Amino acid sequence: MDQPINLGEKLGLLSEHWSPRVVAEMNDYQFKIVKLEGEFVWHSHEETDETFMVLSGSMRIEFRDRVIELGEGDLYVVRKGVEHRPVADAECSVLLIEPKGVVNTGEAGGDLTAKNDVWI
């Protein structure tokens, strides 16, 4: 990587929802931008924590026993193995940070499972 990654510029290239795109790698971790709108599927990642950082808009992460509301500039780490469901009433842009190889729907699978390791 010889140039900085501008997250706003990268977001401008992404129109699909629920389709994470890799923008950078650090060791064996990846930074991915994703746009959310609507309700995702309940899922968990058995092997790793997963970090959400809201770049614009707002969203919530539903857990089986509570809901976490996130706005611009908020960061939240979902712990490994914990079932969660991201929901955005209106389009929300997020930076995900997690190890390379994490699939967006975790153990759940289904139609919203995105192709992994796609760069933008």
Added chain:
Amino acid sequence: MDQPINLGEKLGLLSEHWSPRVVAEMNDYQFKIVKLEGEFVWHSHEETDETFMVLSGSMRIEFRDRVIELGEGDLYVVRKGVEHRPVADAECSVLLIEPKGVVNTGEAGGDLTAKNDVWI
């Protein structure tokens, strides 16, 4: 972590320069906020990459053979073992992402070496 971390609020609590403060952990990685002003020391981290994300202001990362300019919303990953020097002409706020245990001055040491693993 039961509540989201608001990066702007956390920055409001930090006045010292060159003193990273941990705001969250993901697996064995840490998210640290830091305010930069002036010239840091030349150093490298032999064991790991290190990610800079500019939250406000602007900075540059000097390398022995080039300079990378970073503004708000820019992300840059310094590769492990590569000598670099962060410089900010005016105060700049940054989110650092790197494995737990990384010392700010890397192999160089000196007066600007900050106490590690201090949370805010």
